[in-house]
Amino acid sequence: MAEREPVIGIDLGTTNSVVAFMQDGTPTVIRNRSSSNLTPSVVALSKTGKLLVGQIAKRQAVINPSDTVYASKRLIGRKFSSPQVQDAIKVLPYGVQAGDHDDIRIAMGEKHYAVPEVAAMVLKELKADAEAFFGQSVRKAVITVPAYFNDGQRQATKDAGRIAGLEVLRIINEPTAAALAYGFGKSVNGKIAVFDLGGGTFDVSVLDVSSGVFDVIATGGDTYLGGEDFDNRIIEWLVFDFAKENGIDLRKDRMALQRLKENAEKAKIELSGSKEAQINLPFIASPAGGGAALHLQRTLTRDKLEELCGDLVAKTISICEQVLIEARVKPSDLKEMVLVGGMTRMPKVVEAVKQFFRRDPCKGVHPDEVVALGAAVQAEALTSSDSEVVLLDVTPQSLGVAVAGGYVRRLIPKNTTVPTSVTEVFNTSKDDQTTVKIMVLQGEAEVAHQNELLGEFILTGLRKARRGEVEIDVTFEINSEGIVSVSAKDRETGLQQSIQVTASGGLTEEELKRILDEQADMLLEARSGEELQGKKSELKALMKEVETLIPQLDKATQGSEFGKDAITKAKSALDAARKAFDAPVLSKVTESIDTLTRTVSLFKGVLERIK
Amino acid sequence: MSAETIDIPAERQQEILALEAKLKANHFEVLGVTPGASSEQVRDAFHALSRKFHPDRYHGRQLGSFKAKIDTIFKRLVEANNVLTDPDRRQKYLDDNPFVRAAIRSATGTNAAFQPGPAAPKSAEEEARDAERRLRLARHPYLAKVTKIQEHLSKAKAHIAKNEFSHAFSLLNIATQIDPQNVEVKTLLADVRKKNEVQRSETDYKRALEFLNQGNEELALQALRASVNASAANHEAAFKLAALLEKTGGDIKEISSFAQRAVEAAPQKVEYRVLLGRMLEAAGMKSLAKKHFDEALKLGPDHPDVKKHVKKRWPF
Numbered sequence A: 001m002a003e004r005e006p007v008i009g010i011d012l013g014t015t016n017s018v019v020a021f022m023q024d025g026t027p028t029v030i031r032n033r034s035s036s037n038l039t040p041s042v043v044a045l046s047k048t049g050k051l052l053v054g055q056i057a058k059r060q061a062v063i064n065p066s067d068t069v070y071a072s073k074r075l076i077g078r079k080f081s082s083p084q085v086q087d088a089i090k091v092l093p094y095g096v097q098a099g100d101h102d103d104i105r106i107a108m109g110e111k112h113y114a115v116p117e118v119a120a121m122v123l124k125e126l127k128a129d130a131e132a133f134f135g136q137s138v139r140k141a142v143i144t145v146p147a148y149f150n151d152g153q154r155q156a157t158k159d160a161g162r163i164a165g166l167e168v169l170r171i172i173n174e175p176t177a178a179a180l181a182y183g184f185g186k187s188v189n190g191k192i193a194v195f196d197l198g199g200g201t202f203d204v205s206v207l208d209v210s211s212g213v214f215d216v217i218a219t220g221g222d223t224y225l226g227g228e229d230f231d232n233r234i235i236e237w238l239v240f241d242f243a244k245e246n247g248i249d250l251r252k253d254r255m256a257l258q259r260l261k262e263n264a265e266k267a268k269i270e271l272s273g274s275k276e277a278q279i280n281l282p283f284i285a286s287p288a289g290g291g292a293a294l295h296l297q298r299t300l301t302r303d304k305l306e307e308l309c310g311d312l313v314a315k316t317i318s319i320c321e322q323v324l325i326e327a328r329v330k331p332s333d334l335k336e337m338v339l340v341g342g343m344t345r346m347p348k349v350v351e352a353v354k355q356f357f358r359r360d361p362c363k364g365v366h367p368d369e370v371v372a373l374g375a376a377v378q379a380e381a382l383t384s385s386d387s388e389v390v391l392l393d394v395t396p397q398s399l400g401v402a403v404a405g406g407y408v409r410r411l412i413p414k415n416t417t418v419p420t421s422v423t424e425v426f427n428t429s430k431d432d433q434t435t436v437k438i439m440v441l442q443g444e445a446e447v448a449h450q451n452e453l454l455g456e457f458i459l460t461g462l463r464k465a466r467r468g469e470v471e472i473d474v475t476f477e478i479n480s481e482g483i484v485s486v487s488a489k490d491r492e493t494g495l496q497q498s499i500q501v502t503a504s505g506g507l508t509e510e511e512l513k514r515i516l517d518e519q520a521d522m523l524l525e526a527r528s529g530e531e532l533q534g535k536k537s538e539l540k541a542l543m544k545e546v547e548t549l550i551p552q553l554d555k556a557t558q559g560s561e562f563g564k565d566a567i568t569k570a571k572s573a574l575d576a577a578r579k580a581f582d583a584p585v586l587s588k589v590t591e592s593i594d595t596l597t598r599t600v601s602l603f604k605g606v607l608e609r610i611k
Numbered sequence B: 001m002s003a004e005t006i007d008i009p010a011e012r013q014q015e016i017l018a019l020e021a022k023l024k025a026n027h028f029e030v031l032g033v034t035p036g037a038s039s040e041q042v043r044d045a046f047h048a049l050s051r052k053f054h055p056d057r058y059h060g061r062q063l064g065s066f067k068a069k070i071d072t073i074f075k076r077l078v079e080a081n082n083v084l085t086d087p088d089r090r091q092k093y094l095d096d097n098p099f100v101r102a103a104i105r106s107a108t109g110t111n112a113a114f115q116p117g118p119a120a121p122k123s124a125e126e127e128a129r130d131a132e133r134r135l136r137l138a139r140h141p142y143l144a145k146v147t148k149i150q151e152h153l154s155k156a157k158a159h160i161a162k163n164e165f166s167h168a169f170s171l172l173n174i175a176t177q178i179d180p181q182n183v184e185v186k187t188l189l190a191d192v193r194k195k196n197e198v199q200r201s202e203t204d205y206k207r208a209l210e211f212l213n214q215g216n217e218e219l220a221l222q223a224l225r226a227s228v229n230a231s232a233a234n235h236e237a238a239f240k241l242a243a244l245l246e247k248t249g250g251d252i253k254e255i256s257s258f259a260q261r262a263v264e265a266a267p268q269k270v271e272y273r274v275l276l277g278r279m280l281e282a283a284g285m286k287s288l289a290k291k292h293f294d295e296a297l298k299l300g301p302d303h304p305d306v307k308k309h310v311k312k313r314w315p316f
Helices: A055-059 A083-091 A115-134 A151-163 A174-183 A227-246 A254-270 A302-327 A347-357 A370-383 A509-519 A530-557 A561-582 A586-610 B010-021 B027-031 B039-053 B066-085 B087-096 B098-108 B124-139 B145-161 B165-178 B183-214 B217-230 B235-247 B252-265 B270-282 B286-299 B304-310
Strands: A007-012 A016-023 A026-029 A043-045 A051-053 A095-098 A104-108 A111-114 A140-145 A167-173 A190-197 A202-210 A213-222 A276-285 A294-301 A334-340 A390-392 A399-403 A407-412 A420-427 A436-442 A452-459 A471-478 A484-490 A496-500
Touching: A007 A115, A007 A174, A007 A370, A016 A115, A016 A370, A026 A370, A043 A104, A043 A115, A051 A055, A051 A115, A083 A095, A104 A115, A111 A115, A115 A151, A140 A151, A140 A174, A140 A370, A151 A167, A151 A452, A167 A174, A167 A370, A174 A190, A174 A202, A174 A213, A174 A334, A174 A370, A190 A302, A190 A347, A202 A302, A202 B039, A213 A302, A213 B039, A227 A254, A227 A276, A227 A294, A227 A302, A227 A561, A254 A276, A294 A302, A302 A347, A302 A586, A334 A347, A334 A370, A370 A390, A390 B039, A399 A471, A407 A420, A407 A471, A420 B066, A436 A471, A436 A484, A452 A484, A452 A496, A530 A561, A530 A586, A561 A586, B010 B039, B010 B066, B027 B039, B027 B066, B027 B098, B039 B066, B066 B087, B087 B098, B087 B286, B145 B165, B145 B183, B165 B183, B183 B217, B183 B235, B217 B235, B235 B252, B235 B270, B252 B270, B270 B286, B270 B304, B286 B304
Parallel strands: A007 A140, A140 A167, A190 A334, A213 A390
Antiparallel strands: A007 A016, A016 A026, A043 A051, A095 A104, A104 A111, A190 A202, A202 A213, A276 A294, A399 A407, A399 A436, A420 A471, A436 A452, A471 A484, A484 A496
């Protein structure tokens, strides 16, 4: 029998990446050429113009902050104008610019790179590591992404694979991969939950496992919640106090920011094992008027860290609640609880998870490696005819079309097993309408423009008739590769139009809203309900509280740089909250509640310290 | 087959063609389970079929015309599984397709909407014993069918006159085994079966009330379960059971299934609707819950339960 071509599984992480393969029926990590299992997802252009990837790139980050790119996964498949990207830019030492279609360009040296190109550099490195291991070329891979990645982010990851010279057999979800690795070769039968808190993203999935069949029942998460956010909270804390004492905002200095980041991460990791960590940054800044260099020296306790990040942990738990409801299971129905991702080493996270799921998480999975191992299991299952593993994966977000009035009509709800297809009948919305526009949307928002636009097309040549008389069949299909295609057919004439969704439209939220408004005949009308009412009064109370806190803080910080910054931010949060209050859409109201809660706790903390 | 080369074993090709041919059948039949099978049974069947028919099993192979067939089959399996494992969607599917409900009734002889669990199937041993008994009875030279049946019939009628339905029931049962075609026995048996169920259900219900009086909730629960199992029509027992389970912290799904039974058997009872609504709400099925609350409000706007639970929830 001819030697089978090697296939690999890749966990392309925010912080670190891992590559694995199936060795005689056991998933095994392939070490990189510096004998480490983890390759930092860092890319840099050295001063001599050399491209560096992995540990070597990470090591030189402090002396070369503006040309060292880390956490690019947080940017992949996103729009430049999205609030997440705008927020990220403030704390990223490297240059991020807008491309022609509201896409993102990363600057390294003289050149600008698309995010998939940067991700491809990491993938190329992993591919080369695997090739060095096998002594032959590797072309096929399964790559994992956070379960909550949308179609655009998945497509961008696939593009990265293609640029790196890999045939991406399948993109699979990280928590699913973790479950595959955990359940593979064991006789696990029953429902298991996977809690995956990584460097940049959070996912939770519930699966039903029965002898080799891995059936995902529900999945949820937040693509912008991970270790990076914990680090940023520590950075904010350090920067704030430093600004108060010395009147210097360290974030303005790229090199200082890079050092802060490294030390914040280090302290966070240290606090998983000990109660206290020293943060020591000598010569971090020089005073504006000259004089001796300034040093930053602080002690961070575990309690303080938990206080700074309490809301982040609470958010993961509330997402778990939601997913269990969607899966229609109680914590007691679960057979196992698997923890994945480096952040699950934090004692506070473990404690919160234990309390919510009312059980000890299972031991014996390596939180950093389990995802790559699972990817290898799936790669094997796809390419070998005698594998016993079948993965029944789901679509993590709902798919639908925009309908008159600015709403979404969902055809495929989230957590539907793929492949799947659904057909629904639609009518014309106006008299003598001969053309309909089909706008394909992904997301959970109730109003159309807050969802992601995947693509659009027009069906023309309809018979002139009264509104509602012409019937159009709209069919949504997701094939086993995860590719979405949509078609519309005029029932009378049999005329048909279709698209295959391949890349995101690249529209900003405003553009999308404008386009939808132009086509809408009626005004937006949000659904109201008791939940919304409750949230609205909660929001109102918070708005009042922030309003009273602002003058207090202003007085306390005496017009310092940081104080001003914080107050401007709080004011814009208040503006957003007022808007959310006036145009009540549940998701917006909830979002504002989150922001204001954070503002309040920050302000209170500050006032406490100053007193 | 045609000239195309297909990288699937011939045997599996036949299975694919056979399943493709029955995709138009109802959801239960497509998955190959008995009509009315429980959520768990459905899921197991779906998993077993996925092992054979998931498109990933054929990834990278030469499939020709079979590619589309496998895709279509799997999507159909997903649809069937999704509908039957979601209580709301299952209910709607049965409401929209009365013939499926009828199929369930003839397959299990019970109410279609809520299955309390897999109906206890006869063990192979029991089946064999039954068959053997039937055979022996038929062969026996001394048991001339007709006289024996008449004898059983007259005894049964005497019991019926005295309201002793369980005795009558077993006698008639024997009689049908001797001659399954006898119309008189069959009609009488159907009637007695129902009355017997009602009677048993009533007795158990009374027992349960006594236990409750004595404060023994555990025994009361047992008796109520027996009562509900005996007759689907006993809405008082179903409601009491649901309420007691709620009080003792039972499983929400179970509670709502009993509350559902109570509502189905007596749709006009306000307190049943309110309880069911509350349970559905607690299980996250808000829209269904609202339907029942609305109904309760319509039926009895001044009912104390409505005042207590519904009005504060739904500001109309």
